[in-house]
Amino acid sequence: MNNNFWITDKPIQINECIDKVVRAEAGAVNTFIGTVREFTKGKRTLYLEYQAYKEMAEKKLSQIGEEINDKWNDAETAIVHRVGHLDISDIAVVIAVSTPHRNDSFEASRYAIERIKEIVPIWKKEHWEDGTKWIGDQKEQTTYIPSEEDLRND
Amino acid sequence: MNNNFWITDKPIQINECIDKVVRAEAGAVNTFIGTVREFTKGKRTLYLEYQAYKEMAEKKLSQIGEEINDKWNDAETAIVHRVGHLDISDIAVVIAVSTPHRNDSFEASRYAIERIKEIVPIWKKEHWEDGTKWIGDQKEQTTYIPSEEDLRND
Structure with a gap:
């Protein structure tokens, strides 16, 4: 199951994520795609950089899949998050959840994106x-003062 | 705007629908993909056939896009529905809605699939x-007795 949850530094292929969850038992796939937005409250973003603790981030993504399996019947989940330099409109994250019926796919996909922002160690x-x-952090709530080491990696 | 809403008798390319709504102002794309499910209440489906009044169906899909624009701020919608013979796991419908923030994309996408089933003249x-x-019909509620003509088209 773990190969459904991964961090990549390459451009994300949406279909690669969706293909992992399409199956005969499912009639619905909900996909959430997070892209880099140019303007936030009138302020213009030029580009973003994402960093992750890769192993831990993949483990946490996988945990979200397990949580979804606990909460929704017969769901299959795949999640990929990109790290590194992302330009405007680049895809940062894709979630795909397939379920027999559509309501569950919407709910589980929504749950996944909220949980990613809560528990996955990815910084923007x-x-x-x-x-x-x-x-x-991903919740955009933490006031984080970069260390000297962070700044050296600029 | 109308080229965002179409009926096709060819296999659906998911990216073609998504690409129509990705844009710098949007940070979220919700995609709903309806696929052919093999089992419904224990009964096995071999394949499906969808038929549509193409022009009217496209007009109604476009209307759903307008309804979304009335209800959610700065949303862009694309919807494609396939007709003809569909095998198990084939994609019947793809909805993509992009919005600046994720909550709206989920809500509008959910709205779109419900409205498709309510107002778009597609029969299964x-x-x-x-x-x-x-x-x-798409709501799976109508008891519909096929006419001689329907049966002749089998």
């Missing part, structure tokens, strides 16, 4: 047009 | 393993 660095940067 | 003919057939 926003590069704004005005030259400032912002580093934070 | 199920071919069961036991040789029986069932013809109905």
Whole structure:
């Protein structure tokens, strides 16, 4: 099951994620695709960088799949998250959940994206047009002061 | 806008639908994919046939896009529905809705599939393993007795 949950530094192929969950028992696949948005509250993003603890992040993505299996009957989940430099409209994350009936696929997919932001160790660095940067976790709530080491990796 | 809403008798390329709505202003794309399920309440489907009044169906799909624009801010929608012979796991419908934030994309996509089943003139003919057939509308609620003409087109 673990090969349904992975971190990549390459452009994400949406179909690769969807193909993992399409099956004869399922009549519904809900897919959530997170892309890099150019404007946030009027402020322009030039590009993003995502960093992850790869092994732990994949383990946590897999855990989300297990949580979905506990909560919804006969669901199959695949999740891929990209790291590295992402330009505007690049795909950062794809979630695909197949279920026999559509309601469950919507609910489980929605659950997955919220859980990714809660428990998966992936950090985002926003590069704004005005030259400032912002580093934070996926919930966009944490005030995080970058360390010297973080800055050296700029 | 109308080229975002179409009926096809060819296999659906998911990316073709998604590509129509990915844009710099959007950070979220929700995609719903309806596939042919093999078993329904223990009964095995061999294949399906969908028929549509193509022009009217495309007009109604486009109307759903307009309804979404009325209900959600800055949404872009694309919907493709396949007609003809579909085997198990073939894709019958793809909906893609992009919005700036994820909540709206989930809600609008969910709205779209419910509305498709309510207002779009597409009929489904199920071919069961036991040789029986069932013809109905998309809500799967209508008791529809096929006419001689329907049967002649078998």
